Amino acid sequence: xxxxxxxxxxxxxxxxxxxxxxxxxxxxxxxxxxxxxxxxxxxxxxxxxxxxxxxxxxxxxxxxxxxxxxxxxxxxxxxxxxxxxxxxxxxxxxxxxxxxxxxxxxxxxxxxxxxxxxxxxxxxxxxxxxxxxxxxxxxxxxxxxxxxxxxxxxxxxxxxxxxxxxxxxxxxxxxxxxxxxxxxxxxxxxxxxxxxxxxxxxxxxxxxxxxxxxxxxxxxxxxxxxxxxxxxxxxxxxxxxxxxxxxxxxxxxxxxxxxxxxxxxxxxxxxxxxxxxxxxxxxxxxxxxxxxxxxxxxxxxxxxxxxxxxxxxxxxxxxxxxxxxxxxxxxxxxxxxxxxxxxxxxxxxxxxxxxxxxxxxxxxxxxxxxxxxxxxxxxxxxxxxxxxxxxxxxxxxxxxxxxxxxxxxxxxxxxxxxxxxxx
Numbered sequence: 543x544x545x546x547x548x549x550x551x552x553x554x555x556x557x558x559x560x561x562x563x564x565x566x567x568x569x570x571x572x573x574x575x576x577x578x579x580x581x582x583x584x585x586x587x588x589x590x591x592x593x594x595x596x597x598x599x600x601x602x603x604x605x606x607x608x609x610x611x612x613x614x615x616x617x618x619x620x621x622x623x624x625x626x627x628x629x630x631x632x633x634x635x636x637x638x639x640x641x642x643x644x645x646x647x648x649x650x651x652x653x654x655x656x657x658x659x660x661x662x663x664x665x666x667x668x669x670x671x672x673x674x675x676x677x678x679x680x681x682x683x684x685x686x687x688x689x690x691x692x693x694x695x696x697x698x699x700x701x702x703x704x705x706x707x708x709x710x711x712x713x714x715x716x717x718x719x720x721x722x723x724x725x726x727x728x729x730x731x732x733x734x735x736x737x738x739x740x741x742x743x744x745x746x747x748x749x750x751x752x753x754x755x756x757x758x759x760x761x762x763x764x765x766x767x768x769x770x771x772x773x774x775x776x777x778x779x780x781x782x783x784x785x786x787x788x789x790x791x792x793x794x795x796x797x798x799x800x801x802x803x804x805x806x807x808x809x810x811x812x813x814x815x816x817x818x819x820x821x822x823x824x825x826x827x828x829x830x831x832x833x834x835x836x837x838x839x840x841x842x843x844x845x846x847x848x849x850x851x852x853x854x855x856x857x858x859x860x861x862x863x864x865x866x867x868x869x870x871x872x873x874x875x876x877x878x879x880x881x882x883x884x885x886x887x888x889x890x891x892x893x894x895x896x897x898x899x900x901x902x903x904x905x906x907x908x909x910x911x912x913x914x915x916x917x918x919x920x921x922x923x924x925x926x927x928x929x930x931x932x933x934x935x936x937x938x939x940x941x942x943x944x945x946x947x948x949x950x951x952x953x954x955x956x957x958x959x960x961x962x963x964x965x
Contacts, residue, residue: 604634605690608664615702617709617735617771618673618680625671628698630686631664640665643685643695671700680704703771708740708802708829709733710781711772715798717835721880722791722855723949729782730798730831733765733775738806742779743826747833748796755786789837791855791951798831840880840950841888841943843917849874852956859919861959866923870961876903876915876943878950883913886950891942898922898930899939899957917943921961928961 608629615624632638638659656665671682681701688694710730717728734740745758758781765778772778781800803826839855848860861872878886888906893899904916919941932938939957 601638601689601691602634602636603632603638603659603661603688603690605638605640605688605693605696606631606633607696611697612699612701613669615700616774617703617705618774623670623672624700625668626700627666627668629664629666630659630696632659632661634690635661637661638663639689640667641687643687645682645684667698669698669700673702673704678704705733705735705772707735708800708827709735709772709775710798710829710831713831715831715833717833719836719838720785720789721787722789722837722839722951723787723882724880725784725786727782727784728833728835729780731769731772732760732779732781732800732829732831733769733772734777734779735775736804737776738804739777740802740804742781743801743803745781745783745798745800747798749794751789752785752794752796755788757784757786758782759784791837791839792853793834793836795832795834798833800829800831801826802829803827838879839953840878840882840886841945841953842877842879843955844875844877846874855951856954856956858956858958861921861957863960863962864921865962866964870921870923872919872921874917874919876917878906878913878915879911880950882947882949883911886945886947888915889944889946891944891952893941894939895928895930898924898928898961899941901941919957921959923961923964926963928959928963930957930959930961932956932958 608631611628613626613628615626618624630638630640640657640659656663659665667686669684671680673680679701680703681699683697683699686696686698688696710732712730715728715730717726720726732742742760746753747756761780761782763778763780765773765775767773769775769778781798783798837855843849843851843857845851845857848862850858850860852858859872859874864870876888878888888903890901890903893901898921900920900922902918904918907914907916930937930939939959941955941957943953943955945952
């Protein structure tokens with residue numbers, strides 16, 4: 543029994559000692575802080591007020607920035623340098639002290655003309671920056687320190703757009719869905735940021751087909767504040783592209799390539815954002831803009847989860863696996879748009895396989911700027927499985943929608959289906 547109490551007491555001593563040691567190692571050796579007053583003995587009742595004054599100012603100076611702390615410079619060329627003056631005024635009753643603080647790597651504060659301002663005085667502070675060329679936007683900042691207890695630091699910011707020597711607005715020209723059988727046009731603005739004037743010479747597209755069907759016009763205009771971020775450009779040109787009918791149906795993604803020359807003796811300078819055309823002369827430059835849209839035929843089909851368009855302007859109708867007892871009659875709406883819609887009739891042409899696929903049109907419906915042709919597809923099961931899922935090239939069924947109008951091209955609809963045999 544005595545050994546039990548001895549062991550219990552020994553365990554208590556060991557446990558208490560271990561807990562105290564762990565607590566000391568975790569917290570006891572660290573310097574504790576309560577605000578600015580430390581508890582390591584460096585602050586005493588004799589020096590506490592002096593210690594507080596090191597961190598807290600009772601100055602009557604008040605710093606006021608004329609205007610906003612953020613300056614938007616609009617647009618600048620890569621690697622170009624800029625500067626802006628911020629004005630700081632002392633609107634308080636004490637002397638305002640100013641000190642240059644930290645700044646980002648591409649933004650520097652110039653020297654202060656006056657780092658002490660009496661009440662009512664003001665001083666300019668110049669911020670300088672160099673625009674980096676690896677981004678499309680720019681933002682850098684610098685800090686101005688003061689003895690204003692309400693505003694100990696003022697963050698000054700410059701921001702804007704990084705532009706190249708030739709800029710397009712919009713940069714990516716989206717002309718949307720356009721009819722293959724009708725002319726259309728689209729436009730963009732071209733801004734010149736060179737130190738000298740330029741003269742547009744010609745334009746072409748990455749698509750030879752679009753180049754052959756297009757006429758491009760350059761119209762100069764005066765750049766004003768209405769041009770927003772491009773108001774500092776030297777010149778502006780409206781580029782209008784007029785396209786004649788004849789483009790193949792489907793998505794169209796290409797580049798607009800504008801050739802131009804500089805109207806100075808410094809034509810040997812390289813264009814920052816221009817890609818030189820190998821076929822152009824040494825004094826000719828090429829600026830590039832992206833173009834994207836979709837060429838639509840007069841004939842389309844209202845898409846669904848089963849109906850999807852193809853790049854060539856046709857459609858794939860995916861019906862999946864069907865049993866002979868399933869509903870083998872399927873319907874969709876064929877849409878006829880454009881100026882020829884009222885003078886055009888549609889019929890079903892060749893089908894494949896003809897003993898499996900049968901199609902016909904119901905009476906057309908008029909609806910505003912289009913006519914709707916209900917298409918009824920009837921599938922016929924056989925004694926064997928009919929596999930038209932398109933596992934191999936051209937291994938699917940199809941039908942042709944024909945037009946009696948030469949201006950409205952016919953359209954192919956692929957049928958992907960597997961039909962189980964009749965029981």
